[in-house]
Amino acid sequence: MRETELIRKIRDIANQRGHPRWLRVGVGDDCAVMTPRRNRDLVFTSDYSIEGRHFTLTTHSAADIGHKALARSLSDLAAMGADPLFCLVSLAISANQNEAWIESLYKGLTRLGARFGIVLAGGDLAKGERITVDVMCCGDVPRGRALLRSGSQPGDDIFVTGELGAAAHGLVTKRGESWNRQKRPEPRVEVGRKLHRLAHAAIDLSDGLSLDLRRLCEESGVGARLGGELPIAKGATLEQALHGGEDYELLFTAAKRSRVPPQIAGIAVTRIGEVTNEVGKVSFKGRLLEPLGFDHFR
Numbered sequence: 001m002r003e004t005e006l007i008r009k010i011r012d013i014a015n016q017r018g019h020p021r022w023l024r025v026g027v028g029d030d031c032a033v034m035t036p037r038r039n040r041d042l043v044f045t046s047d048y049s050i051e052g053r054h055f056t057l058t059t060h061s062a063a064d065i066g067h068k069a070l071a072r073s074l075s076d077l078a079a080m081g082a083d084p085l086f087c088l089v090s091l092a093i094s095a096n097q098n099e100a101w102i103e104s105l106y107k108g109l110t111r112l113g114a115r116f117g118i119v120l121a122g123g124d125l126a127k128g129e130r131i132t133v134d135v136m137c138c139g140d141v142p143r144g145r146a147l148l149r150s151g152s153q154p155g156d157d158i159f160v161t162g163e164l165g166a167a168a169h170g171l172v173t174k175r176g177e178s179w180n181r182q183k184r185p186e187p188r189v190e191v192g193r194k195l196h197r198l199a200h201a202a203i204d205l206s207d208g209l210s211l212d213l214r215r216l217c218e219e220s221g222v223g224a225r226l227g228g229e230l231p232i233a234k235g236a237t238l239e240q241a242l243h244g245g246e247d248y249e250l251l252f253t254a255a256k257r258s259r260v261p262p263q264i265a266g267i268a269v270t271r272i273g274e275v276t277n278e279v280g281k282v283s284f285k286g287r288l289l290e291p292l293g294f295d296h297f298r
């Protein structure tokens, strides 16, 4: 298989659904070219997905890997309240992946992307020791309206979308709906799009509620008191809901007076506590909540 042929195939997959007008040049040239939309700020994020860390070849199909790699970055766009625009995908493969496997990865990725209007606009291909997928996503928000981690205010209510602990539970059981959630997370893009009017601050739950909430509190210079019932996924434990990673739900805070509906874009939204002025202190039902979520460098 020659690289030029492979790139032509990837270009076909990327262009299957046509280009939006603002993307002047997509896959195939040295760079992608886009014209930013008026009165919008661009937001960027990139995420690694690494064999043995985020997926394994025995448990995840190529399409699963493509889906999950993009979902991780889309979840970051959702947390900023952004509309997804385009992604660049840099893929390193080891010696064992054939052309069909590579195509399947891009198809899994673009199938998820099509649901949220994000276009594969370029990237890179290389051989490596292990499979590594680096997905850079660009989105945009109304000017000045990007939803930051730093905007929480004491007295805000704290909300999460969906259910917690499913991905951690799935990692243990390797079957059922929670395993599916672990392999193919659902980025809350549609919820995020509606949050930049409603919320003061948001973060996506990639590394676990306890750790990600701590990060948001640190950026905002606030504390948090969790009291209410957590929306725990079916079969998951309280520990998995508090500390399990990779749920990719959104956590956001909003002023008490703002009317946060029980569902946004069809996804349940649950109030789980409130923001306090005790800087850096996070408690759950009266006890200090240690940030035991997943920390890559601990």
Ligand SMILES: [Mg+2]
Residues within 6 Å of the ligand: 075, 076, 079, 203, 204, 206
């Ligand atoms: Mg994030």
